[in-house]
Amino acid sequence: MTGPCHEGGSRRPIAMSLVFLCALSACHTAPVVDRTPPKAEPPVSAGESPAPPPPLSPEEKPPEHAVEVPIETPAEPPELPPEAPPPKRRPKSRPEPPPAPPAAAPAPAAPDAEVKPLDNSVVTVLGKKVQGPKGEDMGRVVDVLADADGRVRVAVVEFGGFLGVGNRRIAVDWSLLHFNPDDQAKPLTLSVSRKKLQSAPEYKNSIQPQALMAPQAPVPPQAPASPQAPAPPQVPAGASTPSAAEGKK
Amino acid sequence: MALRAEYPPPANSRPAGSPAAGRGLDWFNLFVANIQTGFGPFIAVYLISQSWTQTSIGLALSIGTVAAMASQVPAGALVDAIPNKTRVAAFSVLAFTGCALMFAVYPIPLFVYLAEVLHGISSCTLGPATAAMSLVIAGRFGMGLRLGRNARYAAIGNGVGALLMGACGQYVSERAVFYLTAAFTLPALVALLPLRRVAIAGRDLQPPPRQPGQGRAQFFRVLADRRLLIFCGCAMLFTFANAPMLTLMSGTMTAKVGNPSLLVAACIVLPQIIVAIASPAMGRLAERRGRRIVLMIGFCMLPLRGLLFATSTNPTLVVAVQALDGIGGACFGIMVPLIVSDVAARSGHFNLSLGFVGFAIGIGGTLSTPTAGWLADHFSMRTAFFFLSAVGIAAVMLVLAAMPETRPKIDADGQ
Numbered sequence: 001m002t003g004p005c006h007e008g009g010s011r012r013p014i015a016m017s018l019v020f021l022c023a024l025s026a027c028h029t030a031p032v033v034d035r036t037p038p039k040a041e042p043p044v045s046a047g048e049s050p051a052p053p054p055p056l057s058p059e060e061k062p063p064e065h066a067v068e069v070p071i072e073t074p075a076e077p078p079e080l081p082p083e084a085p086p087p088k089r090r091p092k093s094r095p096e097p098p099p100a101p102p103a104a105a106p107a108p109a110a111p112d113a114e115v116k117p118l119d120n121s122v123v124t125v126l127g128k129k130v131q132g133p134k135g136e137d138m139g140r141v142v143d144v145l146a147d148a149d150g151r152v153r154v155a156v157v158e159f160g161g162f163l164g165v166g167n168r169r170i171a172v173d174w175s176l177l178h179f180n181p182d183d184q185a186k187p188l189t190l191s192v193s194r195k196k197l198q199s200a201p202e203y204k205n206s207i208q209p210q211a212l213m214a215p216q217a218p219v220p221p222q223a224p225a226s227p228q229a230p231a232p233p234q235v236p237a238g239a240s241t242p243s244a245a246e247g248k249k
Numbered sequence: 250m251a252l253r254a255e256y257p258p259p260a261n262s263r264p265a266g267s268p269a270a271g272r273g274l275d276w277f278n279l280f281v282a283n284i285q286t287g288f289g290p291f292i293a294v295y296l297i298s299q300s301w302t303q304t305s306i307g308l309a310l311s312i313g314t315v316a317a318m319a320s321q322v323p324a325g326a327l328v329d330a331i332p333n334k335t336r337v338a339a340f341s342v343l344a345f346t347g348c349a350l351m352f353a354v355y356p357i358p359l360f361v362y363l364a365e366v367l368h369g370i371s372s373c374t375l376g377p378a379t380a381a382m383s384l385v386i387a388g389r390f391g392m393g394l395r396l397g398r399n400a401r402y403a404a405i406g407n408g409v410g411a412l413l414m415g416a417c418g419q420y421v422s423e424r425a426v427f428y429l430t431a432a433f434t435l436p437a438l439v440a441l442l443p444l445r446r447v448a449i450a451g452r453d454l455q456p457p458p459r460q461p462g463q464g465r466a467q468f469f470r471v472l473a474d475r476r477l478l479i480f481c482g483c484a485m486l487f488t489f490a491n492a493p494m495l496t497l498m499s500g501t502m503t504a505k506v507g508n509p510s511l512l513v514a515a516c517i518v519l520p521q522i523i524v525a526i527a528s529p530a531m532g533r534l535a536e537r538r539g540r541r542i543v544l545m546i547g548f549c550m551l552p553l554r555g556l557l558f559a560t561s562t563n564p565t566l567v568v569a570v571q572a573l574d575g576i577g578g579a580c581f582g583i584m585v586p587l588i589v590s591d592v593a594a595r596s597g598h599f600n601l602s603l604g605f606v607g608f609a610i611g612i613g614g615t616l617s618t619p620t621a622g623w624l625a626d627h628f629s630m631r632t633a634f635f636f637l638s639a640v641g642i643a644a645v646m647l648v649l650a651a652m653p654e655t656r657p658k659i660d661a662d663g664q
Contacts, residue, residue: 143302160509161513162510163294163517164290164292165495166500166512166516167503
């Protein structure tokens with residue numbers, strides 16, 4: 001038997017990999033604790049506010065439902081930057097400053113961040129179940145993408161498949177997702193028919209990712225940015241699929 | 250081959266197992282396959298439901314892959330060194346229980362990574378241990394039949410496990426799948442009970458006592474056996490062409506059909522039914538007509554499947570084509586331990602050699618999915634399938650041109 005030599009040879013890697021593991025999970029814990037802000041995006045859009053804003057500007061609104069989301073035209077990037085409103089972020093289950101009065105203009109001299117109780121209407125979006133207009137299962141949210149202004153633009157939803165085989169990922173317009181204000185445990189509602197979602201191109205982390213975007217109020221491809229016209233919650237969006245902004249940072 | 254000449258003819262390679270041991274091994278294969286279904290790609294789905302980020306999930310799965318790859322060969326050597334293979338199998342299954350419970354009870358990063366590593370390692374000890382128990386029970390000359398039976402029960406376990414766990418994930422919760430997995434380890438352990446004696450019976454199958462100083466040289470001689478190296482190449486190409494096919498195809502199909510989950514389930518379960526039906530016949534064929542013919546049948550399915558997938562995405566046809574996967578899977582699943590037992594059964598390095606082939610298979614599987622995905626993204630799905638078919642043809646060519654027959658009877662005649 002060739003026992004001892006092999007045995008020793010195979011134990012050492014195991015022990016080493018255990019050490020390696022512990023180290024790995026140590027690095028991991030940090031991101032997990034504060035993974036909540038979707039794609040933390042320090043870059044405040046270039047020419048905007050002169051005041052140096054602290055990373056967590058306290059002027060964010062609690063995310064109640066989708067109605068608050070102004071819809072821009074799908075081919076947004078051109079006209080947004082000039083009058084870009086304050087970087088709006090979606091706080092998720094995270095001890096962050098509570099809703100200050102929703103400031104219309106960026107507060108110039110933001111005071112230092114402070115700890116305040118968070119009202120519990122916030123929910124974790126990652127891993128949240130998604131259902132269709134008729135309550136059918138549409139998978140789960142696996143990622144949330146924001147643009148350079150820190151605005152959440154699309155959610156990536158994974159659905160279909162069997163035991164993890166054949167799943168599809170589709171990026172959908174943030175405004176197509178509706179939160180349930182009464183019951184946080186309930187799935188989010190995606191106002192797109194299942195068929196539409198299924199036939200949408202798969203979201204890939206590539207140069208030119210595509211997403212299912214909410215329809216514009218009328219049809220004009222690039223009307224002046226009209227921040228009203230929230231998506232009617234229950235209408236299956238005849239969503240078009242222009243390419244989503246610039247994908248993941 | 251000259252290598253074999255130094256051993257006495259296999260006088261004591263008669264079957265050592267009782268019928269009860271054989272039945273125990275059948276059930277053991279079934280339950281282990283059940284268990285392994287839970288540890289597949291489903292882990293990603295589960296971690297998503299636990300609010301894990303994509304990056305962390307990718308890291309966890311990579312850790313599992315690396316652990317499995319790295320431990321193939323050492324685990325094989327370890328199993329060689331432990332006389333009682335039944336005990337190895339039992340401990341591997343207990344490790345699975347631990348992994349499943351870690352996933353289910355406390356899916357924090359440390360435990361998930363630990364479970365991934367533990368699962369990778371114990372899969373690498375379990376495979377060789379099962380093959381070694383089969384060898385002891387069936388003897389070298391009954392190995393083909395025994396492996397056919399193993400494959401049949403494993404396929405039943407896979408199919409039933411997929412259905413049960415799919416339903417469990419759908420209707421109960423993602424977490425429940427891992428409790429179910431943990432529960433399945435219990436009957437697997439019970440199935441091992443009649444196999445306790447196998448360890449003692451297997452003693453006469455051990456190689457002649459090693460002369461001091463000979464070990465390392467022999468170690469390398471076994472791994473450098475030309476037949477083993479060629480077979481490693483074949484196995485790597487086969488896995489490379491085989492692994493991404495279903496994933497690629499189901500990704501496109503789910504865009505088209507009404508109930509994608511059902512379709513993918515059919516694509517997974519149908520091949521298992523075919524394997525369950527065809528495996529014993531393939532094992533018999535391998536004993537009567539030799540290994541090469543079975544290997545050729547299995548490998549030919551690959552390019553065929555790739556070309557059919559490249560030409561049609563009709564859901565019905567796709568499910569039908571998956572039957573070919575069943576035939577290919579049956580042949581390949583039996584041939585890996587069978588050819589390795591032909592080559593290395595009496596060298597004392599059977600499990601090491603099996604680990605070596607497993608490593609080659611792992612490389613093929615790890616490289617192929619990103620390659621095929623890249624081709625599908627940058628060119629087209631059709632290009633990816635043509636490429637996989639080409640690799641499949643290369644595998645067939647390698648078998649045809651280089652792979653010698655390893656059936657022991659011919660071997661004995663040849664000398």
